Structure formats: C-alpha cells, structure tokens
Amino acid sequence: TTPNLYLYAANNPSEGTIAKRRSGATLISYLSPPLSQAGLYRGLVDLKASLTRYRTLEPGSSEVSDLGQLIQAQAAGLDLSEAEPLWDDHAKRITALQSAILELEYTLIPHGLHIVGQTMDAEERASTLASLKEAGVDAKRLTDAEAMLQDETELSALLRALDGRFIRPVAGGDLVRTPEILPTGRNIHGFDPFRLPSAFALKDGAKQAELLLTTHRASGRALPETIALVLWGTDNLKSEGGPIAQALALMGAEPKWDSYGRLCGASLIPLEKLGRPRIDVMLTLSGIFRDLLPLQTKMLAEAAYLAASADEPVEMNFIRKHALHVMQEQNCTLDTAALRVFSNADGAYGANVNMMIENGRWDDEDELGAVFSARKSFAHGRDGKASSQTAMMQAVLRGVDLAYQNLESVELGVTTIDHYFDSLGGISRAAEKQRGEAIPVYIGDQTRGAGVVRTLSEQVALESRTRLLNPKWYEGMLKHGHEGVRSIESHLTNTMGWSATTGQVQPWVYQKATETFVLDEAMRNRLAALNPKAAVKLANRLLEAQRRDFWNPDAETLAALERASEDLEDRLEGISVEAAA
Numbered sequence: 100t101t102p103n104l105y106l107y108a109a110n111n112p113s114e115g116t117i118a119k120r121r122s123g124a125t126l127i128s129y130l131s132p133p134l135s136q137a138g139l140y141r142g143l144v145d146l147k148a149s150l151t152r153y154r155t156l157e158p159g160s161s162e163v164s165d166l167g168q169l170i171q172a173q174a175a176g177l178d179l180s181e182a183e184p185l186w187d188d189h190a191k192r193i194t195a196l197q198s199a200i201l202e203l204e205y206t207l208i209p210h211g212l213h214i215v216g217q218t219m220d221a222e223e224r225a226s227t228l229a230s231l232k233e234a235g236v237d238a239k240r241l242t243d244a245e246a247m248l249q250d251e252t253e254l255s256a257l258l259r260a261l262d263g264r265f266i267r268p269v270a271g272g273d274l275v276r277t278p279e280i281l282p283t284g285r286n287i288h289g290f291d292p293f294r295l296p297s298a299f300a301l302k303d304g305a306k307q308a309e310l311l312l313t314t315h316r317a318s319g320r321a322l323p324e325t326i327a328l329v330l331w332g333t334d335n336l337k338s339e340g341g342p343i344a345q346a347l348a349l350m351g352a353e354p355k356w357d358s359y360g361r362l363c364g365a366s367l368i369p370l371e372k373l374g375r376p377r378i379d380v381m382l383t384l385s386g387i388f389r390d391l392l393p394l395q396t397k398m399l400a401e402a403a404y405l406a407a408s409a410d411e412p413v414e415m416n417f418i419r420k421h422a423l424h425v426m427q428e429q430n431c432t433l434d435t436a437a438l439r440v441f442s443n444a445d446g447a448y449g450a451n452v453n454m455m456i457e458n459g460r461w462d463d464e465d466e467l468g469a470v471f472s473a474r475k476s477f478a479h480g481r482d483g484k485a486s487s488q489t490a491m492m493q494a495v496l497r498g499v500d501l502a503y504q505n506l507e508s509v510e511l512g513v514t515t516i517d518h519y520f521d522s523l524g525g526i527s528r529a530a531e532k533q534r535g536e537a538i539p540v541y542i543g544d545q546t547r548g549a550g551v552v553r554t555l556s557e558q559v560a561l562e563s564r565t566r567l568l569n570p571k572w573y574e575g576m577l578k579h580g581h582e583g584v585r586s587i588e589s590h591l592t593n594t595m596g597w598s599a600t601t602g603q604v605q606p607w608v609y610q611k612a613t614e615t616f617v618l619d620e621a622m623r624n625r626l627a628a629l630n631p632k633a634a635v636k637l638a639n640r641l642l643e644a645q646r647r648d649f650w651n652p653d654a655e656t657l658a659a660l661e662r663a664s665e666d667l668e669d670r671l672e673g674i675s676v677e678a679a680a
C-alpha cells in the first residue's frame with residue numbers, strides 16, 4: 100500500500116515494465132540525452148579537406164597522384180587505411196574513404212547527459228529536432244516537440260505524484276522514433292503482448308534478415324547454416340517485435356493468430372515461397388525478454404520444432420538437418436534436438452561475463468565462454484517451460500556460423516553498456532570454444548534509414564571515433580564532472596569486453612585512447628581532479644588490455660602509461676606529486 104514512485108528513463112520500457120510488475124511502481128519518465136551529429140575533429144577534418152580538393156582536380160594530372168599519396172598517408176595516420184603498399188587504385192579507395200568520412204560526420208550520438216528537471220538549451224534542442232526531422236517526423240509534430248522540449252515536466256510530475264495525484268500514462272520509446280513520449284514526466288508502460296510482432300515488424304524483419312545474409316555472403320562466405328541471434332526485451336518493444344520477426348524470417352516461419360487477432364503460435368512458410376533454405380537459429384533471450392514475452396518465447400520454440408519435424412530435404416532445411424544429426428549423436432527425442440530458445444534459469448538475468456571483465460579476475464578467454472554457457476543453458480520448449488540443457492546447447496553452438504544482435508537505439512551503442520558484450524560477446528566466445536575458431540559477429544543498426552549490418556569490428560571502430568575519441572562527445576560528458584569521467588572509463592572497459600570475448604577490436608582504439616586520456620597531461624589532470632578513481636581505473640584498464648595482448652604499444656608509450664598509472668594511484672592515495680618528487 101506504500102506508493103512507489105520511480106523516476107525512469109522514457110526509452111527503457113522493458114526494465115520499466117519489470118519495475119511495475121515487481122514492485123507496483125508508478126514510473127515518472129525522464130528524457131534521454133540530447134542527440135547530435137558526431138561531426139569531425141582533428142585529422143578527420145584535414146582528411147575531409149584533402150578529399151574535397153581531390154574532387155576538383157583534373158583526372159590524370161600530376162597533382163592527382165601527389166594528393167592521392169597524401170590522402171593515403173592521412174588516412175593511415177587515422178587508421179582508416181594501411182600506410183603501405185601505396186595504392187594503385189586511388190579513385191576506388193578515395194570513394195570508399197569519402198563514404199567513411201560521411202558516415203563518421205553524420206552518425207548520431209547522445210551528447211552529454213540529461214539532468215532531471217532541466218530542459219535542453221536552444222542548441223541541444225535544435226540538434227535533437229534535426230535528428231527527429233531526418234527520421235521522418237512530420238512538421239506538426241516537430242512543432243509540438245519543439246514546444247514540449249521547452250517545458251519542465253519531470254520534477255513537476257514528481258511533485259504531483261508526491262501529492263497523491265494522477266500521473267498520465269504513455270508508452271515508452273525512443274524520442275527519434277516515437278516523439279509521442281513527450282512530454283516526459285509520465286507513467287510509462289510497454290505494449291500489448293498479444294500483438295507482437297506487428298505486420299510492419301514482420302515485413303521489416305524479413306528485409307533485415309535478408310540484409311544479414313547478403314552482408315555475410317558479400318565477404319565471400321557461404322550461406323550460414325546456423326545463426327546465433329540475441330534477443331532483448333527493449334529492442335523488441337521499441338520495434339513492435341522486429342528482432343523476433345527476423346528470427347522467424349530466417350527460419351522461414353510466421354506467427355499464427357486466433358480469431359480475436361491474438362498471437363497463438365507459429366506456422367511454416369512453404370519452401371517454394373521462402374526461396375532459400377531454412378536457416379537454423381539459436382536464440383539467446385535476455386532474462387528480461389523471457390519475463391516479458393512468454394507467448395513469443397513459446398512461438399519461437401514452436402517454429403524451431405515445426406521446421407525440425409517438416410518433411411523436407413535437409414539441404415533446404417538446416418534446422419531439420421542439424422536436429423536429425425543431434426538426435427543420433429545424443430540419442431534424444433526430436434523435441435529435445437529441436438530446442439533453440441535459450442535463456443537463464445528462472446529468476447536469473449545476464450551471463451555474468453560483464454562481471455568477469457569488470458573485476459578482471461580471469462586468465463583465459465575460454466573462462467568467459469564457460470560462464471556464459473553455464474548461465475544461458477536453460478532451453479524453453481514448445482510448452483514454454485525451461486529446463487537445463489547443457490549438452491544440447493553445446494551441440495547447437497558447434498554449428499554456429501555467425502552471431503548477430505540488433506542495436507536497440509542511438510542512445511545505447513555496443514560500447515555504452517556492458518550488456519552487449521555480455522550477451523553477444525559471450526555467445527561468440529562460447530561458440531568459438533566449440534568450433535575451435537572465431538566466428539564473424541554482426542550488428543544490425545536500424546536506427547536510421549533502411550538499416551545497415553556492420554561487422555562488430557566496424558561497429559566498435561565507428562563508436563570509438565564518434566564517441567570515445569570524439570572531443571564533442573567526451574567534452575559533453577566532462578561537463579558532468581564525476582559521472583562524465585565514469586562514463587568515459589566504462590566505454591573503455593566495455594571496449595575491452597569486446598576484445599576479450601571476440602578479439603575483434605582494432606588495436607589503434609587503445610593507442611588513441613591512451614594518447615587522448617592518459618598521455619595528454621592536461622586531460623589526465625582534469626580526469627583525476629573530477630573523478631580520481633575512474634581516472635586510475637582507465638589507465639589500469641589500458642595496461643590490462645596491453646597485458647592481455649589486445650594491443651602492443653611501443654616501449655616508450657608503455658613506460659609513459661605505467662608512469663601515469665602510478666601517478667594517478669598516488670594522487671588517489673593522497674600522496675601529493677611534489678612530495679613524491
């Protein structure tokens with residue numbers, strides 16, 4: 100009977116829904132940070148100027164080849180190209196660099212943090228509204244949003260709730276995709292569980308599934324037989340079930356609806372209509388997905404079973420192919436051999452890989468895969484019930500050709516929170532152990548336009564350049580003092596989480612982070628003054644990454660990093676620099 104008022108991010112309907120279920124919370128929504136284009140800085144500005152000049156030159160002139168060499172050198176200095184051998188196909192390289200620079204300049208990033216009760220300033224509002232406009236929000240809404248972003252509604256809602264008055268409800272979501280979340284200061288709710296995935300999600304999910312297959316094959320690989328797909332609650336809630344629809348599309352299945360239009364199971368799309376083999380999909384659900392979406396969990400398990408039991412040639416149905424094989428190998432029933440929907444034990448959440456990375460107490464990467472497997476080996480069957488299925492999980496992992504997850508929003512990149520490497524990184528490492536080699540890892544980004552699939556390495560590079568190493572991003576964070584430094588450090592720790600789980604982070608990320616935050620004395624002093632603990636942690640994380648062989652700095656850089664770490668530790672312990680000298 101005690102009222103429970105809970106300030107909650109407007110873009111987090113999934114965890115918000117759990118807060119309501121567990122403790123009857125009345126949520127009072129607050130806004131996510133302003134959005135802004137990443138923009139260019141330092142060497143990227145110079146490179147863009149050279150690229151612009153290149154376009155004005157007469158093809159074949161001597162200047163073209165000189166400028167081509169300069170561009171290669173500039174790009175190499177930014178780790179966007181190799182320094183050698185010299186390019187013999189300038190024109191093609193330069194076109195590719197131009198699109199890389201465009202992507203970096205226009206990528207959307209969250210800028211700073213939101214402070215509850217404070218509205219955006221004019222500049223923040225303008226850049227946020229520009230992002231909404233680009234996302235296709237119409238003029239009337241844009242005008243409404245502009246007005247609403249200027250009113251303080253969050254603290255006033257909290258005060259209203261404390262007075263025992265009504266807080267109006269609204270569905271949670273991302274500002275760019277769902278401006279209806281304005282005004283904030285409302286009680287967010289989730290979704291109608293009977294109507295997920297929506298017709299729109301099914302259409303888009305099929306497209307994104309094909310895009311994943313095309314991207315994978317464009318690198319010269321065969322059609323994958325098994326894909327490990329990570330499903331969260333948030334990304335599905337915000338996209339009306341987009342990632343669930345992707346899983347169905349890969350398997351060649353669709354939802355079944357009862358006469359009231361409510362979700363009641365799955366059915367198979369005939370092979371003639373599908374036009375390609377059914378791809379085997381191993382699903383790992385977050386604990387939140389499992390809690391929020393039991394109907395969809397059952398539907399996915401049913402889809403896998405229906406495919407495994409379909410009387411179809413195995414070369415057109417990889418689920419059946421693998422299930423028949425495992426039945427023989429493990430002497431189990433088809434029901435067991437068709438289990439593809441894995442999650443935690445009831446009441447448990449997460450893979451704990453993030454905790455291992457955080458405390459650094461691990462010796463071998465295989466330990467990370469093992470902890471993932473131990474946590475995530477509970478399989479949901481057609482009846483929706485979960486059971487421990489360690490052997491089945493290992494059998495399915497042995498066949499995994501690639502791992503994939505969708506970004507859930509602009510606000511949360513794969514290096515923003517530790518849950519992405521915990522789930523997607525964790526399964527990649529577990530699959531690598533079973534297969535004996537690393538597997539490709541992809542990120543689906545549908546936050547803009549028609550969507551794009553990037554390799555994990557590309558995604559981490561993009562986020563590093565537009566966020567962690569971008570003065571616009573880190574200065575925006577540092578305005579928030581203590582919390583800003585903590586956020587910079589956690590981006591770096593999450594990056595190391597990707598190195599540890601996938602080995603797919605390019606070493607320059609650590610080199611540039613070292614130069615930007617540790618070797619630059621003025622910056623190091625700022626970080627140490629604002630948050631001495633996080634500053635030490637950052638330096639030590641870079642050293643840890645070096646010890647673990649995720650990058651190999653030259654002797655001078657390493658020595659400087661070691662000295663800086665000692666200096667930061669001394670300051671943390673209160674030994675003054677002068678006294679130590």
Ligand code: BEZ
Nearest residue numbers: 113331332333385387518
């Ligand atoms: C989810 O919605 O499933 C989720 C949210 C945050 C972290 C991990 C999972």
Ligand code: MG
Nearest residue numbers: 114448516518
């Ligand atoms: Mg949490």
